Amino acid sequence: MRISNIKFTFWTVLTLSGFALAEVGSFVLPTLQNQTFVIRDEAYRAILAGLIFIYLATAVFSWFNEERREKYAKRAPFRFFIGLVLLTWDLLGTKFGLLHMPFFPGPSQITWVFVEEWEFLLSNLVYSLRLYAFGFFSGVLLGVGTGILIGWFVKANYWIMPVLKMTGVIPAVAWMPFALNIFPSSFLAGCFLVSMCAWFPIGFQTARGMQATQKAYFEVAQTIGGGRFYQLLHVAIPNALPSIFTGVSTANGLAFTTLVMTEMMGARGGLGYYINWAKAWSSYYKVYAAIIIMAVLFSVILKIIGAIQSRALIWQRGLTSSVEERS
Amino acid sequence: MSKNAVEVTGVTRIYTDVHGNPLEALRDINLTVNEGEFVSIIGSSGCGKTTLLRLIAGLDRPQAGTLTLNGEIIEKPSPERGYVFQQHGLFPWLTVEKNIAAGLKARRIYRQHKGDVSEYLNLVGLEGFERSYPHQISGGMAQRAAIARSLINRPAVLLLDEPMGALDSFTRADLQDKLLEIWKANGTTMILVTHDVDEAIYLSDRIVIMTPRPGKISEELIVDFPHPRHRGGVEFLNLRRVILEKLHLASARPQPEYTI
Numbered sequence: 001m002r003i004s005n006i007k008f009t010f011w012t013v014l015t016l017s018g019f020a021l022a023e024v025g026s027f028v029l030p031t032l033q034n035q036t037f038v039i040r041d042e043a044y045r046a047i048l049a050g051l052i053f054i055y056l057a058t059a060v061f062s063w064f065n066e067e068r069r070e071k072y073a074k075r076a077p078f079r080f081f082i083g084l085v086l087l088t089w090d091l092l093g094t095k096f097g098l099l100h101m102p103f104f105p106g107p108s109q110i111t112w113v114f115v116e117e118w119e120f121l122l123s124n125l126v127y128s129l130r131l132y133a134f135g136f137f138s139g140v141l142l143g144v145g146t147g148i149l150i151g152w153f154v155k156a157n158y159w160i161m162p163v164l165k166m167t168g169v170i171p172a173v174a175w176m177p178f179a180l181n182i183f184p185s186s187f188l189a190g191c192f193l194v195s196m197c198a199w200f201p202i203g204f205q206t207a208r209g210m211q212a213t214q215k216a217y218f219e220v221a222q223t224i225g226g227g228r229f230y231q232l233l234h235v236a237i238p239n240a241l242p243s244i245f246t247g248v249s250t251a252n253g254l255a256f257t258t259l260v261m262t263e264m265m266g267a268r269g270g271l272g273y274y275i276n277w278a279k280a281w282s283s284y285y286k287v288y289a290a291i292i293i294m295a296v297l298f299s300v301i302l303k304i305i306g307a308i309q310s311r312a313l314i315w316q317r318g319l320t321s322s323v324e325e326r327s
Numbered sequence: 328m329s330k331n332a333v334e335v336t337g338v339t340r341i342y343t344d345v346h347g348n349p350l351e352a353l354r355d356i357n358l359t360v361n362e363g364e365f366v367s368i369i370g371s372s373g374c375g376k377t378t379l380l381r382l383i384a385g386l387d388r389p390q391a392g393t394l395t396l397n398g399e400i401i402e403k404p405s406p407e408r409g410y411v412f413q414q415h416g417l418f419p420w421l422t423v424e425k426n427i428a429a430g431l432k433a434r435r436i437y438r439q440h441k442g443d444v445s446e447y448l449n450l451v452g453l454e455g456f457e458r459s460y461p462h463q464i465s466g467g468m469a470q471r472a473a474i475a476r477s478l479i480n481r482p483a484v485l486l487l488d489e490p491m492g493a494l495d496s497f498t499r500a501d502l503q504d505k506l507l508e509i510w511k512a513n514g515t516t517m518i519l520v521t522h523d524v525d526e527a528i529y530l531s532d533r534i535v536i537m538t539p540r541p542g543k544i545s546e547e548l549i550v551d552f553p554h555p556r557h558r559g560g561v562e563f564l565n566l567r568r569v570i571l572e573k574l575h576l577a578s579a580r581p582q583p584e585y586t587i
Contacts, residue, residue: 216412216414216416217416217418219386219404219410219412219416220410220412220416220418221429221433222385222386222403222404223384223386223404223405223406223408223409223410223477224406224409224429224430224433224434224476224477224480225405225406225430225433225434225480226429226433226434227433230432230433234418234429234432234433235418238418238420238421239420241420315419315420315421315422315460316419318460318462318463319419319462
C-alpha cells in the first residue's frame with residue numbers, strides 16, 4: 001500500500017510531537033520535585049532533542065523508500081505514546097513532585113546520572129560485558145561439547161545425561177558460596193556461574209537436536225560414501241543447529257539473571273554491583289540509571305545473537321514463519 | 328556378452344514384528360542383474376521389494392544367502408551402489424549445488440573433482456537452481472538433485488526406491504524420460520523398485536514381479552521392444568495386461584464372480 005506524501009508528513013509530525021511536547025513541558029514548567037539538591041534537566045532535554053533529531057532524520061531518510069515509509073508509519077503511534085509517557089512522568093515527578101521520593105524519581109534526575117557518573121558507570125559496564133563474554137562464551141562451548149558427546153556416543157548418553165539433568169535444574173547461583181571460595185577472584189567465580197547456567201540448556205538442546213535426526217539422512221550419508229565422522233559433522237550437527245540456537249536463547253536469559261545476581265552478591269564491579277552500591281546510599285535514581293543501561297545492553301546482545309542465528313539458519317527461511325511475516 | 332553386475336543368491340530376510348513374531352519379508356530370493364541393464368522390481372506393497380533393494384544397497388543384512396556386486400560381497404553401504412530414496416532425502420541445510428557436491432565431499436575427493444558438480448547439475452537439468460535450498464524447489468527437481476548426488480560418485484549400479492512415487496503424473500513422465508536419457512548416456516546399471524506397471528514397462532529391459540507373505544519372485548518378464556516406448560502402443564498394452572493379470576494372480580485376491 002502506498003503512503004501519500006501528506007499522510008507520511010502527518011505520521012512524521014505525530015512521531016515528533018510526542019517528544020516535542022515532553023521537551024516543551026520540561027522547559028516551560030517550574031521544578032517542584034522534593035529534593036535535597038538541585039535537579040539538572042540538561043541530560044533529559046538533550047536526550048529528547050536527540051530523539052527528535054533521530055526520528056526527523058529517519059523520516060527524511062525514509063521519504064524516498066516505500067518500504068521504509070510503511071515501517072516508519074506503522075511505528076508512529078507507539079513513538080507518540082512514548083513521548084506522552086515521558087511527558088506524564090516528568091510532570092508527575094520533576095514538575096509537580098507527586099511521586100513518592102526517593103523511590104520514584106523523575107526522568108531528569110535519572111538521566112543526569114549518565115553525565116555525573118559516566119566514568120564509574122562505564123567501568124562497571126565494561127566489567128559486566130567482560131564477565132558476560134567470558135562466561136557465556138565458555139558456557140556455549142562447554143554446552144555444545146557436552147551435547148555432542150551425549151548426542152553421538154551411547155556411553156556418554158548413559159553416563160553424562162543423568163548428571164546433566166540433575167545438575168541442570170539447580171540454579172547456577174546456588175553454587176555461589178563455593179564458587180567465591182574456590183576461585184581466586186570474584187570475576188572468575190562469576191564466569192564460572194554464568195558458564196554453568198548456560199551449560200545445561202545448550203547441552204541438553206544440542207543432544208536433543210542430534211538425537212532427533214531422521215535415520216534417512218544417515219542412510220543417505222552412508223550410500224554416498226560418508227563415514228562416521230562425516231555423519232557427525234555433516235548430518236547430526238547441522239540437524240541439531242536450530243535446536244542449539246533454542247538452547248542458546250534460553251541460556252542467554254538465564255545468563256543475564258545469573259550475571260546480575262553474582263555481581264550483586266560477590267563481585268567488585270559490574271552493573272549489579274553498581275545497583276547494590278547505589279542502594280546502600282539510598283540513591284534509587286542511580287539504580288534506575290543502571291537498569292536503563294542493562295535494558296540497552298541486553299537488547300543489543302539479543303540483537304547480535306539473533307543476527308548470528310538468522311545467518312546460520314538461513315536455510316530455514318521459508319520453512320518456518322517468523323513473527324514479522326505473521327503480523 | 329554382458330557381465331553379471333548384481334548377483335543375489337538364496338537371500339532370506341526375516342523381521343520381528345511388534346508382537347515379537349517372525350515376519351518373512353524375503354524368502355530364498357535369486358536374482359541376477361547384468362551390467363548396463365535396467366531392471367524393475369514390481370509388486371504390491373509389503374512384498375519385500377524395498378527390503379531387497381536395501382539389501383543390495385548394504386543398508387540391511389540378510390539372515391541367509393549372499394549378495395555380490397561384480398563378484399564382491401556386499402556388506403555395507405558404498406558409493407559404488409548409489410541409492411535414491413522415495414523421499415528425496417536432500418539435506419535441508421545445504422543448497423542444491425552443495426547437496427550434489429556432498430557425494431564428493433563425503434569421499435574427500437571434492438577438490439580433485441570440483442568441476443563434476445556443474446556437469447551433473449546440468450545432466451539433471453537444474454541449471455539456475457544451484458543456490459536454492461531443497462524446500463524452495465519442486466518435488467521433481469528435488470528428486471533429480473538426489474539422482475545427481477548419487478551419480479556424481481559414478482556408481483556401478485543405481486538403486487531407485489520408488490523415486491517417482493510421490494510425484495504428480497506430469498512430473499513423473501518428465502523424470503522417467505530424464506532417467507532414460509541418463510541411463511543411455513552413462514550406461515549405469517539401474518534397479519528400480521516401483522508399483523507403477525506403466526513406469527516399469529516404459530523404462531525397463533526386464534521386469535521382476537514379486538509377491539508378498541513371504542516376499543518372493545514369482546515371475547520375470549523381458550521387455551524387448553525398442554525405446555521410445557509408446558504408452559498407448561499395442562505391445563505396451565498387451566504387456567500391461569499380462570503383468571496386471573499376473574499381479575492379481577500373484578496376490579491371490581479372489582476374482583469377482585459374475586452371473587448372467
